[in-house]
Amino acid sequence: TNNQLNITIRNKTELANLLGVERQSLLRELKNLAQEGYLESNKKQVIVKNYEYFAKLVD
Known part of the structure; x- marks a missing residue:
């Protein structure tokens, strides 16, 4: 089975919200992940x- 997840994220704030972190913590969270x-x-x-x-x- 080929599972695909297609998400378009328009800006860093949307990405931070998806990950459940504050915008200013985004780079640190990406590094941790x-x-x-x-x-x-x-x-x-x-x-x-x-x-x-x-x-x-995203569920």
């Missing part, structure tokens, strides 16, 4: 490595 193996990120994109984790956030 990358260290835990959930994602990879750079200034332009976030690459999900753990589908189940993010699927729970």
